[in-house]
Amino acid sequence: MQKIQLPLLCLCLLIGAHSFSQQITKKHLPIIDVHVHAMKVDTGWSREMCPWFLSDMPGGDPNQPPPNLNNTDCAEPLKAANSDQEFQDALIATMNRLNITIIASGDATIIRNWQKAAAPGRVIPSIGISSSEEMSVVAFTDSLSSGFYKVMGEVAPQYEGMSPSDASLDAYFGAAEKLNIPVGIHMGTGGNGMANIMSPKFRASLGNPLLLEDLLAKHPKLKVWVMHAGYPLADEMIALMGANAYVYVDVAGMIWSYPLAEVNDYIKRLVQAGFGKRIMYGTDLMMYPKLLETSLGVIENASYLSFDQKRDILFNNAVRFFRLDASKLQ
Numbered sequence: 152m153q154k155i156q157l158p159l160l161c162l163c164l165l166i167g168a169h170s171f172s173q174q175i176t177k178k179h180l181p182i183i184d185v186h187v188h189a190m191k192v193d194t195g196w197s198r199e200m201c202p203w204f205l206s207d208m209p210g211g212d213p214n215q216p217p218p219n220l221n222n223t224d225c226a227e228p229l230k231a232a233n234s235d236q237e238f239q240d241a242l243i244a245t246m247n248r249l250n251i252t253i254i255a256s257g258d259a260t261i262i263r264n265w266q267k268a269a270a271p272g273r274v275i276p277s278i279g280i281s282s283s284e285e286m287s288v289v290a291f292t293d294s295l296s297s298g299f300y301k302v303m304g305e306v307a308p309q310y311e312g313m314s315p316s317d318a319s320l321d322a323y324f325g326a327a328e329k330l331n332i333p334v335g336i337h338m339g340t341g342g343n344g345m346a347n348i349m350s351p352k353f354r355a356s357l358g359n360p361l362l363l364e365d366l367l368a369k370h371p372k373l374k375v376w377v378m379h380a381g382y383p384l385a386d387e388m389i390a391l392m393g394a395n396a397y398v399y400v401d402v403a404g405m406i407w408s409y410p411l412a413e414v415n416d417y418i419k420r421l422v423q424a425g426f427g428k429r430i431m432y433g434t435d436l437m438m439y440p441k442l443l444e445t446s447l448g449v450i451e452n453a454s455y456l457s458f459d460q461k462r463d464i465l466f467n468n469a470v471r472f473f474r475l476d477a478s479k480l481q
């Protein structure tokens with residue numbers, strides 16, 4: 152027995168020592184995901200989803216039942232989490248493994264739970280508002296002043312049939328400007344069939360990044376990033392970023408939903424236009440934990456990006472935009 156146990160023990164020690172040294176020397180380079188949704192898991196929502204599922208837009212007829220826009224016909228469909236705990240456990244495990252910091256908006260209880268489970272400072276709370284009916288300006292300003300929320304977003308007036316420069320939202324942006332809170336605004340994409348099947352107030356035209364110009368002119372100190380990078384309006388996005396030197400974008404949502412070649416073309420176009428320092432990584436994480444890896448893979452495998460450009464998108468640009476202390480996130 153002794154003769155067998157000893158070599159086994161040695162092997163275990165060796166493996167143990169090896170993986171320990173790997174943990175020390177091979178810590179993943181830090182990543183910031185600027186676009187995560189802290190939501191309660193809807194247990195009735197158990198359907199699977201293939202990434203890049205909008206690759207095939209079916210035809211159809213308004214007098215017939217709406218087409219099914221989801222696609223589960225791929226090698227490895229993503230599975231939705233079955234409970235809040237399962238979602239949290241999967242998220243925190245991936246954050247630890249890949250050294251990720253997240254900016255999370257949504258349910259405050261969920262955000263607090265994630266903060267308790269994650270390493271300190273790795274979950275940055277964000278508060279979203281898309282219409283004045285959701286919260287008064289006073290209540291909103293109080294929430295920002297409490298110190299819990301460091302970011303304002305996701306602001307998505309497009310789904311309400313409104314421009315981001317709509318007068319009814321102005322005081323909210325004014326509060327964020329005064330308190331030096333960065334703001335993320337949904338512009339551009341909504342997914343296929345959004346206006347006539349999913350969300351009747353949605354208008355594609357209200358996702359035009361140029362609609363931000365009046366807001367930016369009125370609030371010159373406001374730090375704004377365009378969520379979903381204004382996809383698919385690349386020309387307007389480039390024009391806005393050119394004219395407004397402090398506007399950044401994130402690539403969330405579009406990175407895992409539209410056809411992969413199209414996603415890469417879009418990101419490449421923005422980089423090619425000179426905005427590699429103003430593109431931030433984001434997932435738009437919802438109930439599918441594996442979206443983190445799926446989305447990261449797009450940037451990691453982008454042959455048109457250099458190592459430094461990938462590091463900018465995955466980390467450096469967000470550190471600069473949100474004025475974070477990079478030394479605490481390594």
Ligand SMILES: [Zn+2]
Binds near residue numbers: 305307
């Ligand atoms: Zn959005």
